[in-house]
Amino acid sequence: QSALTQPASVSGSPGQSITISCTGTSSDVGGYNYVSWYQQHPGKAPKLMIYEVSNRPSGVPDRFSGSKSGNTASLTISGLQAEDEADYYCSSYTSSSTLVVFGGGTKLTVL
Amino acid sequence: QVTLKESGPVLVKPTETLTLTCTVSGFSLSNARMGVSWIRQPPGKALEWLAHIFSNDEKSYSTSLKSRLTISKDTSKSQVVLTMTNMDPVDTATYYCARMGWGYSYGSWGQGTLVTVSS
Numbered sequence: 306q307s308a309l310t311q312p313a314s315v316s317g318s319p320g321q322s323i324t325i326s327c328t329g330t331s332s333d334v335g336g337y338n339y340v341s342w343y344q345q346h347p348g349k350a351p352k353l354m355i356y357e358v359s360n361r362p363s364g365v366p367d368r369f370s371g372s373k374s375g376n377t378a379s380l381t382i383s384g385l386q387a388e389d390e391a392d393y394y395c396s397s398y399t400s401s402s403t404l405v406v407f408g409g410g411t412k413l414t415v416l
Numbered sequence: 417q418v419t420l421k422e423s424g425p426v427l428v429k430p431t432e433t434l435t436l437t438c439t440v441s442g443f444s445l446s447n448a449r450m451g452v453s454w455i456r457q458p459p460g461k462a463l464e465w466l467a468h469i470f471s472n473d474e475k476s477y478s479t480s481l482k483s484r485l486t487i488s489k490d491t492s493k494s495q496v497v498l499t500m501t502n503m504d505p506v507d508t509a510t511y512y513c514a515r516m517g518w519g520y521s522y523g524s525w526g527q528g529t530l531v532t533v534s535s
Contacts, residue, residue, distance in 0.1 A: 341521035343463075350512060350528055351463065356521035394463050398520040404476040405453065405520055407463040 308406035309334065309395055316414040322383040325411045327395030328376055333406055335376035339398035342371055342380045345410075346391045354393075355380060382413075390415040418442035420452070420513050420526035427532050428503050438496040438513030438526060445491045447471055450516035452496045454487065456509040457528075464509075468516065469496060503533045 310328040317323040334340055338358045343351035353362055355371035358378060370381045382389055395408040424436035438452060451470040457463050467487040468476045477485050486499045496513060510530045514522035
Protein backbone atom coordinates (compact mmCIF):
# COMPACT_ATOMS: atom_id res chain seq x y z
CA GLN A 306 0.00 0.00 0.00
CA SER A 307 1.48 3.30 -1.17
CA ALA A 308 1.64 6.30 1.13
CA LEU A 309 -0.01 8.62 -1.40
CA THR A 310 -3.30 7.69 -3.06
CA GLN A 311 -3.79 8.03 -6.81
CA PRO A 312 -6.56 6.71 -9.07
CA ALA A 313 -5.49 3.54 -10.80
CA SER A 314 -6.45 4.80 -14.22
CA VAL A 315 -7.74 7.79 -16.14
CA SER A 316 -8.51 8.25 -19.80
CA GLY A 317 -9.22 10.98 -22.28
CA SER A 318 -9.45 11.69 -25.96
CA PRO A 319 -6.86 13.65 -27.92
CA GLY A 320 -7.25 17.36 -27.32
CA GLN A 321 -9.14 16.91 -24.08
CA SER A 322 -7.91 17.68 -20.56
CA ILE A 323 -7.50 15.24 -17.71
CA THR A 324 -6.61 15.61 -14.05
CA ILE A 325 -4.86 13.09 -11.82
CA SER A 326 -5.21 13.45 -8.08
CA CYS A 327 -2.71 12.57 -5.38
CA THR A 328 -3.97 12.46 -1.80
CA GLY A 329 -1.76 12.38 1.24
CA THR A 330 -1.79 13.82 4.73
CA SER A 331 -0.69 16.91 6.59
CA SER A 332 2.67 15.18 7.13
CA ASP A 333 3.43 15.14 3.44
CA VAL A 334 1.33 16.66 0.64
CA GLY A 335 -0.63 19.00 2.87
CA GLY A 336 2.25 20.20 4.95
CA TYR A 337 4.82 21.15 2.34
CA ASN A 338 5.02 22.48 -1.19
CA TYR A 339 7.29 19.62 -2.17
CA VAL A 340 5.06 17.59 -4.48
CA SER A 341 6.53 16.22 -7.69
CA TRP A 342 5.03 14.40 -10.67
CA TYR A 343 6.71 11.86 -12.93
CA GLN A 344 5.82 10.36 -16.30
CA GLN A 345 6.95 6.82 -17.04
CA HIS A 346 6.67 5.07 -20.37
CA PRO A 347 6.96 1.25 -20.46
CA GLY A 348 10.48 0.05 -19.93
CA LYS A 349 11.80 3.55 -19.27
CA ALA A 350 12.96 5.43 -16.21
CA PRO A 351 10.57 8.02 -14.77
CA LYS A 352 10.80 11.57 -16.09
CA LEU A 353 10.23 14.60 -13.88
CA MET A 354 7.29 16.67 -15.12
CA ILE A 355 6.44 18.93 -12.16
CA TYR A 356 8.33 19.86 -8.99
CA GLU A 357 7.40 21.96 -5.97
CA VAL A 358 3.69 21.52 -6.75
CA SER A 359 3.53 23.60 -9.91
CA ASN A 360 6.98 24.19 -11.40
CA ARG A 361 7.89 22.70 -14.78
CA PRO A 362 11.49 21.70 -15.54
CA SER A 363 12.94 23.07 -18.73
CA GLY A 364 11.63 21.19 -21.75
CA VAL A 365 8.34 20.03 -20.23
CA PRO A 366 5.40 21.34 -22.29
CA ASP A 367 3.14 23.90 -20.65
CA ARG A 368 0.26 21.51 -21.29
CA PHE A 369 1.34 19.96 -18.00
CA SER A 370 0.41 21.84 -14.85
CA GLY A 371 0.25 21.11 -11.15
CA SER A 372 -1.69 22.43 -8.20
CA LYS A 373 -2.51 21.61 -4.60
CA SER A 374 -5.42 22.07 -2.24
CA GLY A 375 -5.15 20.84 1.31
CA ASN A 376 -3.87 17.28 1.36
CA THR A 377 -4.52 16.68 -2.34
CA ALA A 378 -2.26 17.58 -5.22
CA SER A 379 -3.30 17.42 -8.86
CA LEU A 380 -1.65 17.07 -12.23
CA THR A 381 -3.57 18.43 -15.19
CA ILE A 382 -2.70 17.65 -18.77
CA SER A 383 -4.45 19.79 -21.33
CA GLY A 384 -4.59 19.21 -25.08
CA LEU A 385 -3.98 15.48 -24.64
CA GLN A 386 -1.66 13.90 -27.16
CA ALA A 387 -1.05 10.26 -27.97
CA GLU A 388 2.47 10.44 -26.55
CA ASP A 389 1.05 11.43 -23.15
CA GLU A 390 -0.14 7.85 -22.68
CA ALA A 391 1.99 6.59 -19.80
CA ASP A 392 2.03 5.92 -16.08
CA TYR A 393 2.12 8.96 -13.81
CA TYR A 394 3.43 9.02 -10.26
CA CYS A 395 3.29 11.70 -7.61
CA SER A 396 5.75 12.01 -4.78
CA SER A 397 6.12 14.23 -1.74
CA TYR A 398 8.56 15.08 0.97
CA THR A 399 7.38 13.63 4.26
CA SER A 400 8.17 14.68 7.80
CA SER A 401 8.23 11.04 8.87
CA SER A 402 11.60 9.32 9.10
CA THR A 403 11.14 8.28 5.47
CA LEU A 404 12.25 11.25 3.42
CA VAL A 405 10.08 10.84 0.32
CA VAL A 406 6.89 8.91 -0.43
CA PHE A 407 5.42 7.94 -3.80
CA GLY A 408 1.88 7.42 -4.95
CA GLY A 409 0.60 4.15 -6.35
CA GLY A 410 0.66 5.43 -9.91
CA THR A 411 -2.03 6.24 -12.47
CA LYS A 412 -2.23 4.74 -15.94
CA LEU A 413 -3.29 7.35 -18.48
CA THR A 414 -4.92 6.02 -21.62
CA VAL A 415 -5.39 8.31 -24.60
CA LEU A 416 -8.42 6.97 -26.41
CA GLN B 417 25.61 16.48 -18.54
CA VAL B 418 24.40 14.64 -15.45
CA THR B 419 24.31 10.86 -15.74
CA LEU B 420 23.75 8.02 -13.29
CA LYS B 421 24.28 4.33 -13.94
CA GLU B 422 23.35 1.40 -11.74
CA SER B 423 25.36 -1.80 -11.63
CA GLY B 424 25.14 -5.01 -9.68
CA PRO B 425 24.03 -8.63 -9.89
CA VAL B 426 21.12 -9.61 -12.10
CA LEU B 427 20.24 -12.61 -9.94
CA VAL B 428 20.54 -13.17 -6.21
CA LYS B 429 19.42 -16.06 -4.05
CA PRO B 430 17.00 -15.75 -1.14
CA THR B 431 18.70 -14.74 2.13
CA GLU B 432 21.71 -13.31 0.25
CA THR B 433 22.83 -9.68 0.50
CA LEU B 434 22.40 -7.43 -2.53
CA THR B 435 25.00 -4.77 -3.28
CA LEU B 436 24.21 -2.16 -5.92
CA THR B 437 26.47 0.62 -7.14
CA CYS B 438 25.39 3.91 -8.69
CA THR B 439 28.16 5.63 -10.64
CA VAL B 440 27.49 9.28 -11.34
CA SER B 441 29.02 11.85 -13.64
CA GLY B 442 28.43 15.50 -14.37
CA PHE B 443 28.27 16.43 -10.69
CA SER B 444 30.19 15.80 -7.49
CA LEU B 445 28.78 13.83 -4.59
CA SER B 446 30.58 16.21 -2.25
CA ASN B 447 28.62 19.25 -3.36
CA ALA B 448 25.49 17.87 -4.97
CA ARG B 449 22.81 20.12 -3.63
CA MET B 450 20.59 17.40 -2.30
CA GLY B 451 22.27 14.03 -2.82
CA VAL B 452 21.32 10.68 -4.35
CA SER B 453 18.49 8.27 -3.61
CA TRP B 454 17.69 4.65 -4.41
CA ILE B 455 14.18 3.84 -5.63
CA ARG B 456 12.82 0.48 -6.76
CA GLN B 457 9.91 -0.74 -8.85
CA PRO B 458 8.67 -4.35 -8.78
CA PRO B 459 7.46 -5.58 -12.19
CA GLY B 460 4.10 -3.98 -12.98
CA LYS B 461 3.99 -2.13 -9.68
CA ALA B 462 4.59 1.32 -8.26
CA LEU B 463 7.78 3.15 -7.41
CA GLU B 464 9.04 2.64 -3.86
CA TRP B 465 11.52 4.99 -2.21
CA LEU B 466 14.31 3.16 -0.39
CA ALA B 467 17.12 5.38 0.86
CA HIS B 468 18.95 8.68 0.43
CA ILE B 469 22.39 10.06 1.14
CA PHE B 470 23.06 13.79 1.33
CA SER B 471 26.30 15.49 0.36
CA ASN B 472 27.15 15.90 4.06
CA ASP B 473 26.79 12.10 4.45
CA GLU B 474 23.49 12.33 6.33
CA LYS B 475 21.31 9.33 5.50
CA SER B 476 17.60 8.54 5.42
CA TYR B 477 15.90 5.16 5.01
CA SER B 478 12.48 3.76 4.26
CA THR B 479 10.87 3.05 7.61
CA SER B 480 9.69 -0.38 6.51
CA LEU B 481 13.08 -1.50 5.16
CA LYS B 482 15.44 0.39 7.43
CA SER B 483 16.72 -2.71 9.22
CA ARG B 484 17.87 -4.25 5.91
CA LEU B 485 19.35 -1.22 4.12
CA THR B 486 22.68 0.57 4.20
CA ILE B 487 23.56 3.46 1.91
CA SER B 488 27.06 4.89 1.55
CA LYS B 489 29.12 6.91 -0.88
CA ASP B 490 32.67 7.09 -2.16
CA THR B 491 33.13 10.65 -3.38
CA SER B 492 36.50 9.93 -4.97
CA LYS B 493 34.93 7.23 -7.13
CA SER B 494 31.68 9.15 -7.72
CA GLN B 495 29.74 6.15 -6.46
CA VAL B 496 26.78 5.58 -4.17
CA VAL B 497 26.36 2.06 -2.84
CA LEU B 498 23.20 0.40 -1.51
CA THR B 499 23.23 -2.89 0.35
CA MET B 500 20.09 -4.82 1.16
CA THR B 501 20.32 -7.87 3.39
CA ASN B 502 18.21 -11.01 3.56
CA MET B 503 16.85 -10.77 0.03
CA ASP B 504 13.46 -12.35 -0.70
CA PRO B 505 11.60 -13.02 -3.96
CA VAL B 506 9.33 -10.05 -3.19
CA ASP B 507 12.41 -7.83 -3.53
CA THR B 508 12.53 -8.64 -7.24
CA ALA B 509 12.43 -5.24 -8.89
CA THR B 510 14.13 -2.70 -11.09
CA TYR B 511 16.37 -0.63 -8.85
CA TYR B 512 17.00 2.99 -9.80
CA CYS B 513 19.36 5.59 -8.44
CA ALA B 514 18.33 9.21 -8.90
CA ARG B 515 19.74 12.64 -8.13
CA MET B 516 17.60 14.70 -5.81
CA GLY B 517 17.09 18.32 -6.80
CA TRP B 518 14.74 21.19 -6.06
CA GLY B 519 11.93 20.43 -3.70
CA TYR B 520 12.91 16.81 -3.08
CA SER B 521 12.30 15.98 -6.72
CA TYR B 522 14.30 13.68 -8.98
CA GLY B 523 15.32 15.31 -12.21
CA SER B 524 17.97 12.78 -13.20
CA TRP B 525 17.58 9.00 -13.09
CA GLY B 526 19.72 6.04 -13.98
CA GLN B 527 18.45 3.54 -16.52
CA GLY B 528 17.63 1.08 -13.75
CA THR B 529 18.85 -2.44 -13.14
CA LEU B 530 16.54 -5.44 -12.84
CA VAL B 531 17.37 -7.67 -9.89
CA THR B 532 15.66 -11.05 -9.64
CA VAL B 533 15.60 -12.95 -6.38
CA SER B 534 15.29 -16.67 -6.98
CA SER B 535 16.89 -19.90 -5.90
